[in-house]
Amino acid sequence: MIPHIPETTTDTELRSAIMEGNLPTLLVVLNHLGEDDGLLEVGEQPSRGTIDGVHRISEASQTAIRERAFSALQKLRDGTIELPHLPDEDRLQQLACVLVGESVPPEYIPMLLEDMGFNDYAERTDQASIDPPSISNTERFSTIIIGCGVSGICMAVHLARLGQPYTIIEKNPSAGGTWLENTYPGCGVDSPNHFYSFSFEPNNDWPDFYSKREALHRYLEKVVDKYDIRRHVRFNTEVLSARYQLAERCWHVQTKDNQGALTERRANFLISAVGQLNRPFIPDIAGMKTFSGNQFHSARWNHNQDLVNARIGVIGTGASAMQIVPEIAPQAETLTVFQRTRHWIRFLDDYHRQVSSGKKWLLSHVPYYRNWYRFKLFWVYGDGIWESLHRDPAWPHPARSMNAENDRHRQLLVQNLTEALDSDADLMAKVIPDYPPFAKRMLIDNHWCKTLKRNNVELVTGPVKKITRKGIVDSQDTEHSVDVIIYATGFEATYFLKPMDIRGRSGQSLTALWEDDARMHLGMTLPDFPNFFVLYGPNTNLAHGGSHIFHVECQSQYIAKCITHMIGKNYREIEVRREPYEDYNRRLDEKHAQLVWSHPGVDSWYKNSRGRVVSVSPWRLVDYFHMTREPDLGDFNLAR
Numbered sequence: 351m352i353p354h355i356p357e358t359t360t361d362t363e364l365r366s367a368i369m370e371g372n373l374p375t376l377l378v379v380l381n382h383l384g385e386d387d388g389l390l391e392v393g394e395q396p397s398r399g400t401i402d403g404v405h406r407i408s409e410a411s412q413t414a415i416r417e418r419a420f421s422a423l424q425k426l427r428d429g430t431i432e433l434p435h436l437p438d439e440d441r442l443q444q445l446a447c448v449l450v451g452e453s454v455p456p457e458y459i460p461m462l463l464e465d466m467g468f469n470d471y472a473e474r475t476d477q478a479s480i481d482p483p484s485i486s487n488t489e490r491f492s493t494i495i496i497g498c499g500v501s502g503i504c505m506a507v508h509l510a511r512l513g514q515p516y517t518i519i520e521k522n523p524s525a526g527g528t529w530l531e532n533t534y535p536g537c538g539v540d541s542p543n544h545f546y547s548f549s550f551e552p553n554n555d556w557p558d559f560y561s562k563r564e565a566l567h568r569y570l571e572k573v574v575d576k577y578d579i580r581r582h583v584r585f586n587t588e589v590l591s592a593r594y595q596l597a598e599r600c601w602h603v604q605t606k607d608n609q610g611a612l613t614e615r616r617a618n619f620l621i622s623a624v625g626q627l628n629r630p631f632i633p634d635i636a637g638m639k640t641f642s643g644n645q646f647h648s649a650r651w652n653h654n655q656d657l658v659n660a661r662i663g664v665i666g667t668g669a670s671a672m673q674i675v676p677e678i679a680p681q682a683e684t685l686t687v688f689q690r691t692r693h694w695i696r697f698l699d700d701y702h703r704q705v706s707s708g709k710k711w712l713l714s715h716v717p718y719y720r721n722w723y724r725f726k727l728f729w730v731y732g733d734g735i736w737e738s739l740h741r742d743p744a745w746p747h748p749a750r751s752m753n754a755e756n757d758r759h760r761q762l763l764v765q766n767l768t769e770a771l772d773s774d775a776d777l778m779a780k781v782i783p784d785y786p787p788f789a790k791r792m793l794i795d796n797h798w799c800k801t802l803k804r805n806n807v808e809l810v811t812g813p814v815k816k817i818t819r820k821g822i823v824d825s826q827d828t829e830h831s832v833d834v835i836i837y838a839t840g841f842e843a844t845y846f847l848k849p850m851d852i853r854g855r856s857g858q859s860l861t862a863l864w865e866d867d868a869r870m871h872l873g874m875t876l877p878d879f880p881n882f883f884v885l886y887g888p889n890t891n892l893a894h895g896g897s898h899i900f901h902v903e904c905q906s907q908y909i910a911k912c913i914t915h916m917i918g919k920n921y922r923e924i925e926v927r928r929e930p931y932e933d934y935n936r937r938l939d940e941k942h943a944q945l946v947w948s949h950p951g952v953d954s955w956y957k958n959s960r961g962r963v964v965s966v967s968p969w970r971l972v973d974y975f976h977m978t979r980e981p982d983l984g985d986f987n988l989a990r
Contacts, residue, residue: 352470355427355715361420363711364427368419370708373412374403375723376419378449382434382718385422398451401700401730406451423716433717436468449722450729461975465549465900466721466728491917494519494603494617496589496850498579499527501885501902502623503570504548506579508910514917517615518579519605521588525574527625529566534651536673538562540794542700544713544720545727546897548573552720554713559700560794587613591851592620594880599922599989601881618922619913622850623885626965627841629848633665636816645835648674655834659683663822663830665814666838667693669793674838675807676797685807686830688814688822691953692783697766697795732896733970735759739788739894739946751786752946759787770799777802780811789952791893843955843965844868846888854879855925866958871931871985872978873967874905880925883909889938890974893947893956893966900971908978915983923989930985941968 374396380386394411396403425431439459446454463469493509495502498520509516522530539546543556551573557565574580586608593602601620605613630647646652648670662682664671667689679685713720742753751757764782771777802809812825821831844866852860855878870876873890874883885905916924942948942963947956956965
């Protein structure tokens with residue numbers, strides 16, 4: 351639906367909203383409306399690499415932009431100007447460059463049209479829709495999707511567009527996946543919400559720029575209901591195994607519900623949407639069973655545990671701990687945090703800010719505003735830093751950074767951490783990493799540094815040696831007495847699809863084939879497993895920026911188009927050929943060898959036991975968009 355300004359909107363409401371608007375976004379909207387002539391002085395343009403983008407625009411020009419925006423929105427409201435047609439791709443590229451303050455290559459424009467929602471306007475001007483056509487004989491084919499989180503929901507929407515029957519098997523009692531299961535204090539997203547949302551279901555009413563899990567779960571439940579997904583879901587049911595039956599060219603899937611009842615289901619297509627971060631990892635620490643208090647993983651939060659005046663031990667300092675520790679520290683008697691490795695932390699002003707009513711109004715009612723704002727977020731938090739993550743063979747400081755630009759990132763991060771820690775030498779030595787920025791997951795400060803300075807909080811470095819009946823023993827043999835232990839130790843990220851037993855054409859177990867070295871073509875398909883696809887599979891996680899949802903949409907559309915081609919040509923089986931599968935993984939490994947995540951001085955959950963990066967993607971978002979935009983049927987063996 352194309353936004354419009356209600357006739358009842360007052361001038362006061364217009365001015366108030368415009369004062370809260372993102373200035374570069376307003377500027378580009380004015381350009382769309384033909385109302386931007388002479389607003390910028392020579393040499394002025396939005397700043398690159400920032401959301402506000404006003405550092406290179408004078409106060410006078412900023413005022414002029416907002417005044418012109420007020421006039422233009424008045425005209426739109428009163429109907430004295432018409433909404434112009436969507437510009438051609440050359441003009442869109444020019445506008446994108448103005449928005450972000452730097453050159454935007456033309457390869458981004460098709461993605462801008464699709465993911466940023468500009469095709470809503472294209473339909474208005476009779477341009478072709480990109481949605482795949484419905485196929486009359488889809489009812490002959492069935493699909494089982496495993497999981498009803500972000501990926502499963504997205505896949506269901508795309509299958510419904512085809513008229514393709516599907517069933518979702520979900521082990522939990524409700525939809526939501528990660529945002530259902532993780533209920534720890536402070537749980538939230540670390541990508542901007544106006545980008546961390548489906549392109550086909552924008553949400554202009556996010557309460558925060560980085561919302562908490564309650565808002566995220568409500569959003570997903572809303573999508574489930576709007577697209578009538580719930581009636582297709584078998585809740586409280588888990589997939590135990592799946593075997594491909596060659597004679598029938600279909601999958602036999604065994605499930606078990608929460609009453610223990612076993613059911614065998616059949617489907618032409620099997621799609622895993624269980625993700626990478628769904629099975630908690632708890633390290634095997636000596637003495638764990640002897641501990642007299644409660645202990646639990648952050649992803650399985652014990653809400654019956656009273657933390658008021660408790661002595662709490664938190665093992666781990668990754669993304670979950672970064673959110674948990676500042677939330678529970680004020681109520682604890684003591685809080686001891688055990689850190690095995692240091693993490694780079696960045697500070698974002700919007701991370702703790704609510705979205706104002708004026709910003710929500712602009713997103714909901716001003717044509718093009720939401721689309722350009724989403725692209726602004728995409729650019730700043732997406733591919734913008736990708737080049738700085740490459741190894742420069744001539745760089746003289748390879749241990750601390752990858753290249754000159756990466757070193758500048760490092761200097762800024764160190765400066766911000768030093769200020770946040772009040773130049774406390776002891777804490778700085780414990781907190782500031784010695785490896786390149788982005789080699790491990792970049793974390794966002796959730797008042798972490800402020801919390802570490804509390805009198806009741808202690809940061810202990812080094813591995814945990816053992817657990818006793820009364821507490822935790824660190825690497826220096828010091829015992830820390832605690833009443834409760836919280837494991838913020840992440841997930842079994844390198845063991846994909848565990849513990850399901852998936853067997854393909856030859857009967858070989860996928861778990862045995864992969865162990866901790868999973869490989870797929872485009873992260874979605876592999877030889878010997880016909881009619882089988884994986885969402886959020888190997889090497890499709892994002893570490894340089896962007897949104898997990900963006901990748902999932904790319905994958906869902908790719909899979910939907912594979913199915914469309916099959917049904918339309920009366921094929922019953924699709925299986926990726928070994929040659930393109932091996933070629934893709936060769937190119938992927940070669941690319942990773944140049945990037946920061948393969949840095950030899952860093953151990954992370956991105957790597958498997960052999961040091962190979964198996965979790966994250968080495969590609970720019972725009973690269974993956976084009977790789978998955980249309981299936982190359984020459985990559986597959988197709989059979990009737």
